Amino acid sequence: MQELSGRKALLNILHDEGVEYIFGNPGTTELPLMDALVEHPEFTYVLGLQESVAMAMADGYSRASGRLSVANFHVAPGLGNAIGAIYNAKFFGAPVLVTAGQQEQGLGLTEPMLHDDLVKMAAPVTKWATEATRVQDLPRILRRAAKVALTPPTGPVFVSLPRDVLLASAEVDLGGRTRVDSAVRPGDEALARLAERLLAAERPVIVAGHDVYSQDAFQELARVADLLGAAVYSQTVPYVAVFPSDHPLFMGELSRIQTQVRGILEGHDLLFEVGSDNLRMAVPSPVEPLPPGMPVVALGLRDWELAKNYPAALALHGDAKTTLAALAPLLQARRTPAQAEAARRRAAAIQGKNWSAKRAALEAKTRDRAAAQPIAPEHLMLEIARAMPREGVVVEEGLTSTRSLLSFLDITHRQRFYGLASGGIGFALAGAVGIQLALRERPLLAVIGDGSALYSIQALWTAAHLKLPITFVIANNRSYRILKERLHALGGPAAAQGRFPAMDFRDPPIEFVGLARSLGVPARQVTAPGDVAPALREALAAQDGPRLLDVLVEDGLKL
Secondary structure (H helix, E strand, O other): OEEEEHHHHHHHHHHHOOOOEEEEOOOHHHHHHHHHHOOOOOOEEEEOOOHHHHHHHHHHHHHHHOOOEEEEEEHHHHHHHHHHHHHHHHHHOOOEEEEEEEOOHHHHOOOOOOOOOHHHHHHHHOOOEEEOOOHHHHHHHHHHHHHHHHOOOOOOEEEEEEHHHHHOEEEEOOOOOOOOOOOOOOOHHHHHHHHHHHHHOOOEEEEEOHHHHHOOOHHHHHHHHHHHOOEEEEOOOOOEOOOOOOOOOEEEEOOOOHHHHHHHHOOOOEEEEEOOOOOOOOOOOOOOOOOOOOOEEEEEOOHHHOOOOOOOOEEEEOOHHHHHHHHHHHHHHHOOHHHHHHHHHHHHHHOOOOHHHHHHHHHHHHHOOOOOOOEOHHHHHHHHHHHOOOOOEEEEEOOOOOOOHHHHOOOOOOOOEEOOOOOOOOOHHHHHHHHHHHOOOOOEEEEEEHHHHOOOOOHHHHHHHOOOOEEEEEEEOOEOHHHHHHHHHHOOHHHHHOOOOOOEOEOOEOOHHHHHHHOOOOEEEEOOHHHHHHHHHHHHHOOOOOEEEEEEEOOOOOO
8 A cells, every 4th residue: 555646546557557658638637647747757648639639549559559548538528529539449449548537526516617427428439437536446447447448359448537536645555457368269069060060161251350350360360261262351341451462362352332242152152250240331232241041150259249230050259369270270180081172172263363363453454544634543552552561551541542452452461451440530640640659660651531631630740749750641532522422322413413512622622731731741742643653652761750642533433
């Protein structure tokens, strides 16, 4: 036991839990914490110029590192500004400890300015939410919060910190940290049933998803795929790297268009979902993506995702890495010579149709558009893929302009790619700052649509302030293109008249180069297709801070 103020106890516990970065936008109720940080140089406080920006930074850091980060906000409006970004972190499962300063408890009864029930606000978008009411309770609260955030399925948690609790002192026992080992696999009997189902299938297909990334199971999944000769697709909404693209069995991503997915799956007789999101779609369709009667076997730690939308003949709770490592020798031992030969035939049939073959064909087709002006989005994506070093990282939030990115970008390692997970835009530009802090040794490029960039453009200042060598590429089509496409698909008067209300930013045009420079980031506009490659090389070579390229791309399809 030792006599400590609430703010000192808070920082001592966070340090012991492994926290290095506190991302935030402070206010008056956070001043006790800011004052205490002066005596705690082990922390870096990363200032975001708006709460959703700071939260996205924390989210990005925790996504890439797997470590606990802290996001620090100011009472009800500050927390409210961050809610959408906390939702994104919850969907991904980023272990972020979200805190907000609260008014003094006695003052709170009078409902002063900026006061509201912070726990009720945060609860829907976090794994756990609570408020500290005594200094003595801080160790138990913070230790529990860290454990909950970091236990799979990981995710954000919330603690409300009244100002009087931070300022008060008491005798406290700081306790110790707890980590839950979740590297579990199904029992032997269940694993044997899974092996039997997979070996009995004549045309199995694997859909790989989130858990393969989070549990670092690339090699284990590749071994199982090789033993089965099974085609491997990434989940319908790809937002992390889940399989090496140069593997001969990798087919690329499933689309989120029901008819296309149905067409692919109809060529198979068993779907093996490994940590995937169960054929998650975006818009309704009369066509179900899963063919009628097609059996599904599913593996994952996120029980809610197992058989969420379609029943599974076998649904197994388990860590992907641990389970697949146990499954591979079982498949090896149990498969008959005929099954081994069938696997070889299936693998041979995939050659010429896999990701590598598709990439070569698309690259040849893209050459025909290499001189188009405004710049063809496909040309920009191809040049980004060519420019990125194999150890580099790409963060993406371009929606329409970046559709072809993963058809060109080779997945060379687990941390190669971070995309739009939840669908809530505004993550990538700010998230790239946190990802770069987590992966300082890797070159990083963030390609972002102009509409998305405007949700978190303030993050450029933080990147410049910290001198992070991030290359920001704005794919600028001067509109909300995805909304235009979907409004056009409705077939109503907007489509008939070619009018799209509130979906263009042409009058006046947005000067991203000027915006970037005003926030401390050197920038240039790229309008000629021949300038794309040299501009990317120059920006990626810069090590003294961020660079921004405003690339004017085609509007998209002619509507």
